[in-house]
Amino acid sequence: MNLPLLQSLLEQKSQELNLFSAGDRLKIGEKHLPDSLAVLEFWMVKKGAQGMDVGTGGGLPGLALAVSCPEVKFTLVDAREKKMKAVQQMIEALKLKNASTLVGRLEELGHEKKYRERFDFVTARALAALPVLLEYSSSFLKVGGHLYAWKGPEYLEELTTSQRAQAELGLLYRDSFIYSLAGSEERVILRFEKVKSLSASYPRRVGVPSAKPL
Numbered sequence: 001m002n003l004p005l006l007q008s009l010l011e012q013k014s015q016e017l018n019l020f021s022a023g024d025r026l027k028i029g030e031k032h033l034p035d036s037l038a039v040l041e042f043w044m045v046k047k048g049a050q051g052m053d054v055g056t057g058g059g060l061p062g063l064a065l066a067v068s069c070p071e072v073k074f075t076l077v078d079a080r081e082k083k084m085k086a087v088q089q090m091i092e093a094l095k096l097k098n099a100s101t102l103v104g105r106l107e108e109l110g111h112e113k114k115y116r117e118r119f120d121f122v123t124a125r126a127l128a129a130l131p132v133l134l135e136y137s138s139s140f141l142k143v144g145g146h147l148y149a150w151k152g153p154e155y156l157e158e159l160t161t162s163q164r165a166q167a168e169l170g171l172l173y174r175d176s177f178i179y180s181l182a183g184s185e186e187r188v189i190l191r192f193e194k195v196k197s198l199s200a201s202y203p204r205r206v207g208v209p210s211a212k213p214l
Contacts, residue, residue, distance in 0.1 A: 002067050002094055007033060009093055010058065013086045019058030034181055036061030036125065037068060039148050039189050042177035047071040049120040052140050054106055055127035059087040061150070062123065066091075066099040075119075077102045077109065110139025110203045117142050117198065125150040130162035131213035134192065135203045138169040141194040147171060149190045159190070165214035170196035 007029050013019055014028070039061065045051065050073045053062030062076040078084050081103050088101045102109070109115050122137045122145070130149065137147045151158060159173060166172050177189045203209055 009090045036064035038179050051121040052119045053123045061125050066096050074099045079105050105206050106136040107203045107206045120145050122147045130158040131165040132209045134165045134169050134171045135209040138171045138198045139203050145194045147192040151188050155188050
């Protein structure tokens with residue numbers, strides 16, 4: 001695995017383009033990479049699976065998982081073209097054959113035939129409140145696919161507020177993996193399963209899921 005090179009690239013690109021805050025830039029190796037890889041102890045992903053990392057930002061957790069799982073394909077998505085250009089450069093530097101980038105708004109991409117309900121799993125690290133995240137993610141997942149959502153200590157409250165969204169979007173909470181990073185607060189990754197095809201009315205138009213969560 002080429003995780004040391006990935007860490008070096010993340011630090012370099014972050015300094016050039018501010019992919020991470022100054023404080024977070026110093027914690028890539030001790031915090032962000034271990035946090036990204038924690039899902040490997042928990043997920044149900046088979047060889048040959050295709051996944052989407054939504055709101056990938058500076059490339060995590062998608063790049064770390066692509067480096068660690070060469071037999072799984074990853075599409076890293078974000079609306080910010082500058083960041084995705086940097087992520088593509090890191091993919092090329094790492095010579096990753098199992099990772100690609102996609103620039104666009106999730107609400108729009110979720111209605112495109114080549115992406116809609118085509119993925120075995122979705123990953124999302126600190127992207128949005130659960131009701132919003134579920135609406136983004138359900139459009140990309142096949143029935144039977146899984147969402148892995150990184151959350152902080154407030155996850156129980158978010159699970160409660162997401163009940164309506166889970167039922168409406170057919171993306172139901174199944175279980176969670178709780179862990180701690182060195183010197184940090186408790187973390188959790190929640191797993192949701194897609195149990196029915198998504199209504200054509202979802203996701204709603206750009207900005208609506210976050211402005212009016214289910």
